[in-house]
Amino acid sequence: MSDQAFVTLATNDSYARGAMVLGKSLRNHNTSKKLVALIGPQMSEPCKAVLKRIYDEVREVDVLDSGDTAHLAMMKRPDLGVTFTKLHCWTLTHYSKCVFMDADTLVLSNIDELFNREELSAAPDPRLARLLQLRFDGGDQGVLNSFFNDWSTADISKHLPFIYNLSSIAIYTYLPAFKQYGGNAKVVHFLGKTKPWSYTYNTTSRRVTGSDAATHPTFLLDWWSLYSRTVVPMLQEQHGDEPFY
Numbered sequence: 001m002s003d004q005a006f007v008t009l010a011t012n013d014s015y016a017r018g019a020m021v022l023g024k025s026l027r028n029h030n031t032s033k034k035l036v037a038l039i040g041p042q043m044s045e046p047c048k049a050v051l052k053r054i055y056d057e058v059r060e061v062d063v064l065d066s067g068d069t070a071h072l073a074m075m076k077r078p079d080l081g082v083t084f085t086k087l088h089c090w091t092l093t094h095y096s097k098c099v100f101m102d103a104d105t106l107v108l109s110n111i112d113e114l115f116n117r118e119e120l121s122a123a124p125d126p127r128l129a130r131l132l133q134l135r136f137d138g139g140d141q142g143v144l145n146s147f148f149n150d151w152s153t154a155d156i157s158k159h160l161p162f163i164y165n166l167s168s169i170a171i172y173t174y175l176p177a178f179k180q181y182g183g184n185a186k187v188v189h190f191l192g193k194t195k196p197w198s199y200t201y202n203t204t205s206r207r208v209t210g211s212d213a214a215t216h217p218t219f220l221l222d223w224w225s226l227y228s229r230t231v232v233p234m235l236q237e238q239h240g241d242e243p244f245y
């Protein structure tokens, strides 16, 4: 259906690279939905041009900030204030339904069935699950309640299965879960501070290098292989002889 759209957000050129790979991966698995990229005003022209080739709609939005710095600092990711910009998704009223995907995700198979879910469905954050565990052990019910009140009372059909949000790192730190669910993974999420584009890829040896590259080798390699095969040529076309890394 063409009035439904996958939406992502990229406020800068780094996340734009993620959005390019995500868009390509959705197309490669023959999505029938529209693709929309929300971008920040800082984005360079070449990146915008490439996004426009992959996405049906590229829309510039103001960068929203939560203003809730105490909360974000607590999560040790002050940079995440910007992610509130994804709330612009609700202004895309020319679509009957949107599925928001982080720009640091990679789609491994067709996920158009997500549009059968009701608003507001979301995949659980594996880190929150860990926090839950931690707090259960510590018996801190106050933190538990404030963090998970909605979650625990929400309609369970709105909790997307883990296969739609498989953490590339958790796979290797929690191997039993990967063995059980990993083969069915539909979306890999490179959550955390080090993103796929933070690593270096050797196109000759087809190897990824970087601080902890060895902790999630397979999907990182998939991301880089798609990036170097399909995105880099488009970026090169836009940049001419200028280097763009």
Ligand code: UDP
Binding pocket: 008, 009, 010, 011, 012, 015, 079, 080, 082, 083, 101, 102, 103, 104, 105, 190, 191, 192, 193
């Ligand atoms: N994002 C962005 N610019 C930023 C930070 C985040 O565009 O500087 C967007 C991007 O779509 C990203 C999402 O917000 O995937 C959520 O942030 P991130 O993926 O870094 O958080 P994590 O998944 O690691 O918690």
Ligand code: MN
Binding pocket: 102, 103, 104, 105, 189, 190, 191, 192
């Ligand atoms: Mn993410």
